[in-house]
Amino acid sequence: MSTVTTDPHAHAEHEHHGPAKGLKRWLYTTNHKDIGTLYLLFSLLMFFIGGAMAMVIRAELFQPGLQIVEPNFFNQMTTVHGLIMVFGAVMPAFTGLANWLIPMMIGAPDMALPRMNNWSFWILPFAFSILLASLFMEGGGPSFGWTFYAPLSTTYSNDSTALFVFSVHIMGISSIMGAINVIVTIMNLRAPGMTYMKMPLFVWTWFITAYLLIAVMPVLAGVVTMVLTDKYFGTSFFDAAGGGDPVLFQHIFWFFGHPEVYIMILPAFGIISSIVPTFSRKPLFGYASMVYATSSIALLSFLVWAHHMFTTGMPVAAELFFMYCTMLIAVPTGVKVFNWVATMWRGAMTFEVPMMFSLAFIVLFTIGGFSGLMLAITPADFQYHDTYFVVAHFHYVLVTGAIFSIMAAAYYWLPKWTGHMYDETLGQWHFWCSLISVNVLFFPMHFVGLAGMPRRIPDYALQFADFNALISIGGFAFGLSQLLFVWLVVKCIKGGEKATDQVWEGAEGLEWTIASPAPYHSFTTPPEIK
Amino acid sequence: MALKHQPVVIKLCLLTAAMFGFGYALVPLYDVFCDLTGLNGKTSTMAATAEAAIPDKQREVLVEFIARPNNNMPWVFEPVVHKIRVHPGEIHRIDYLAHNITGRSMTAQAVPSVSPGQAALYFNKMECFCFTQQHLTAGQQLLMPLQFYVDPALPEQFSTITLSYTLYEVDAVAPVTAETATGDNNE
Numbered sequence: 001m002s003t004v005t006t007d008p009h010a011h012a013e014h015e016h017h018g019p020a021k022g023l024k025r026w027l028y029t030t031n032h033k034d035i036g037t038l039y040l041l042f043s044l045l046m047f048f049i050g051g052a053m054a055m056v057i058r059a060e061l062f063q064p065g066l067q068i069v070e071p072n073f074f075n076q077m078t079t080v081h082g083l084i085m086v087f088g089a090v091m092p093a094f095t096g097l098a099n100w101l102i103p104m105m106i107g108a109p110d111m112a113l114p115r116m117n118n119w120s121f122w123i124l125p126f127a128f129s130i131l132l133a134s135l136f137m138e139g140g141g142p143s144f145g146w147t148f149y150a151p152l153s154t155t156y157s158n159d160s161t162a163l164f165v166f167s168v169h170i171m172g173i174s175s176i177m178g179a180i181n182v183i184v185t186i187m188n189l190r191a192p193g194m195t196y197m198k199m200p201l202f203v204w205t206w207f208i209t210a211y212l213l214i215a216v217m218p219v220l221a222g223v224v225t226m227v228l229t230d231k232y233f234g235t236s237f238f239d240a241a242g243g244g245d246p247v248l249f250q251h252i253f254w255f256f257g258h259p260e261v262y263i264m265i266l267p268a269f270g271i272i273s274s275i276v277p278t279f280s281r282k283p284l285f286g287y288a289s290m291v292y293a294t295s296s297i298a299l300l301s302f303l304v305w306a307h308h309m310f311t312t313g314m315p316v317a318a319e320l321f322f323m324y325c326t327m328l329i330a331v332p333t334g335v336k337v338f339n340w341v342a343t344m345w346r347g348a349m350t351f352e353v354p355m356m357f358s359l360a361f362i363v364l365f366t367i368g369g370f371s372g373l374m375l376a377i378t379p380a381d382f383q384y385h386d387t388y389f390v391v392a393h394f395h396y397v398l399v400t401g402a403i404f405s406i407m408a409a410a411y412y413w414l415p416k417w418t419g420h421m422y423d424e425t426l427g428q429w430h431f432w433c434s435l436i437s438v439n440v441l442f443f444p445m446h447f448v449g450l451a452g453m454p455r456r457i458p459d460y461a462l463q464f465a466d467f468n469a470l471i472s473i474g475g476f477a478f479g480l481s482q483l484l485f486v487w488l489v490v491k492c493i494k495g496g497e498k499a500t501d502q503v504w505e506g507a508e509g510l511e512w513t514i515a516s517p518a519p520y521h522s523f524t525t526p527p528e529i530k
Numbered sequence: 531m532a533l534k535h536q537p538v539v540i541k542l543c544l545l546t547a548a549m550f551g552f553g554y555a556l557v558p559l560y561d562v563f564c565d566l567t568g569l570n571g572k573t574s575t576m577a578a579t580a581e582a583a584i585p586d587k588q589r590e591v592l593v594e595f596i597a598r599p600n601n602n603m604p605w606v607f608e609p610v611v612h613k614i615r616v617h618p619g620e621i622h623r624i625d626y627l628a629h630n631i632t633g634r635s636m637t638a639q640a641v642p643s644v645s646p647g648q649a650a651l652y653f654n655k656m657e658c659f660c661f662t663q664q665h666l667t668a669g670q671q672l673l674m675p676l677q678f679y680v681d682p683a684l685p686e687q688f689s690t691i692t693l694s695y696t697l698y699e700v701d702a703v704a705p706v707t708a709e710t711a712t713g714d715n716n717e
């Protein structure tokens with residue numbers, strides 16, 4: 001494999017294809033590694049902006065009563081926190097990982113559509129500038145929740161809604177372009193011998209995620225357009241006065257919204273399926289079943305949207321249908337969890353930071369999955385609906401699920417990206433601080449939720465005071481812990497122990513056969529897969 | 531290389547466009563679905579013809595009437611009776627009072643909704659002020675009729691039907707009510 005490592009260097013020097021200098025390198029780049037880096041850094045920035053909003057929310061909720069912010073501003077914080085974290089932090093982080101890793105994992109020289117790749121990244125900062133700028137408008141930014149239910153977003157919203165709609169449009173276009181790129185890359189640029197069933201699971205999960213994106217992001221674009229025309233152009237999609245129906249909004253939104261939650265978790269499954277075998281020094285247990293489980297989760301995700309709407313007054317037959325379909329998803333998800341555990345079984349395990357985050361993912365994501373099952377039970381959902389129990393549920397699957405998997409991925413591939421090992425001690429500190437604080441933050445939310453504390457409210461009844469103070473402390477600690485991560489990443493980029501090509505003793509896959517740091521151009525001649 | 535990508539890219543772009551269209555197609559699909567199931571509690575906008583249904587004297591259903599003007603609507607709007615017990619199949623007539631307390635002429639449209647939603651399919655209106663728009667001059671009062679019967683086929687589990695009207699000012703939502711107005715003229 002040494003030929004592969006030396007080849008790209010020679011090629012780059014020969015044709016002067018190294019990166020351009022300065023800002024232009026990043027502005028005009030069509031290199032998948034540069035674009036991947038841009039996505040990841042952008043996502044990190046958004047993670048901290050969205051996180052700062054979460055800190056405002058937790059500071060206000062530290063005590064009952066209104067202390068720090070106006071209720072209207074509080075609502076803007078919950079809304080924009082959700083939007084930023086979903087569309088600005090989690091999704092671009094996965095797209096960044098896809099850009100960096102998919103070509104290296106399938107032996108391709110770059111993404112299939114590099115110029116479009118540049119566009120799909122560079123429109124994102126505009127989308128989020130528009131969204132964030134709307135917070136400074138007269139009357140404030142969007143305050144109707146990230147789910148922008150009509151009529152809150154139509155009849156009762158202010159004019160920043162137009163900016164919200166356009167920013168969502170741009171985010172959607174960016175995601176769709178990214179998804180098209182991923183699919184074309186995977187279908188057309190696999191190295192000779194890399195059949196579909198030999199692809200690493202991260203590639204598989206992204207392949208399926210990309211189809212989900214193409215299927216539902218246009219529906220989101222449609223529903224925000226309907227909100228826009230209802231508000232400004234006199235249509236009545238969601239206005240009963242004109243023959244529309246506000247409940248229709250929820251159906252269309254969640255037809256997008258439920259596949260969207262799998263868009264945010266399927267690549268995470270791929271990451272965990274890459275990391276667990278490496279640190280267990282065993283091949284992944286049940287590769288084929290993982291592929292089929294991922295596909296069936298994706299298909300089922302189109303049949304469960306109305307479990308977000310049990311309290312809208314559906315016929316019992318429909319409630320039962322959506323309840324059973326939702327519970328059915330637990331089966332392929334369970335297959336995955338069992339496969340990860342079986343991979344570890346009798347493995348020669350070590351516990352470096354990527355593995356620690358992966359183990360935490362498996363345990364905590366499963367907790368989030370179980371609270372999801374509780375929410376799926378229609379009659380029980382009438383109690384849980386719109387309480388902090390729901391908040392606890394989706395933060396377990398998105399923070400200790402998606403975000404933890406992204407952290408694991410960052411630690412796992414950072415040596416390949418930078419050529420340096422990260423500081424293991426600092427990484428362990430980051431992990432343990434995050435693990436403890438995230439549970440102090442989100443676990444008590446189950447209890448206050450079951451006791452009836454509603455979500456999206458800046459004030460609460462006195463009996464929830466102690467738990468909320470505890471939750472806020474956990475929140476601040478979790479927020480501060482993430483600064484350790486930034487310090488670690490900066491340190492790792494600047495220097496550190498040289499990483500070997502394989503980096504991890506048990507690592508397998510094409511990306512570990514090229515040099516560390518990965519050369520600017522890799523696999524210009526495709527490797528042969530046996 | 532680019533030639534190899536083109537067919538896939540075109541297919542994916544078509545899929546994207548189709549899914550955007552599908553989002554919009556959900557609107558009429560939802561209406562059809564609701565018409566068939568009564569899911570959203572919308573009653574028919576057509577006048578029902580009086581069938582020679584034999585009233586089911588054995589059974590009584592409580593019909594409740596709720597009426598309210600929309601938030602921005604300054605009229606007084608209420609049913610004269612708030613609830614009656616009916617035998618399914620019997621034709622009843624009740625009146626709603628509308629009073630334009632403002633100093634200007636206004637046009638209004640009442641939008642009905644039945645709860646529980648599935649009972650909407652069995653609530654038949656032979657005559658209703660909601661089929662047309664109501665025009666009241668400043669200070670004018672009007673008794674508006676509603677003639678209905680409950681279909682004897684109403685499933686056993688429904689013993690109470692609530693009919694709710696919300697009254698909207700038409701000028702505020704001109705483009706779409708123009709459409710409903712033409713539909714109503716046919717009846």
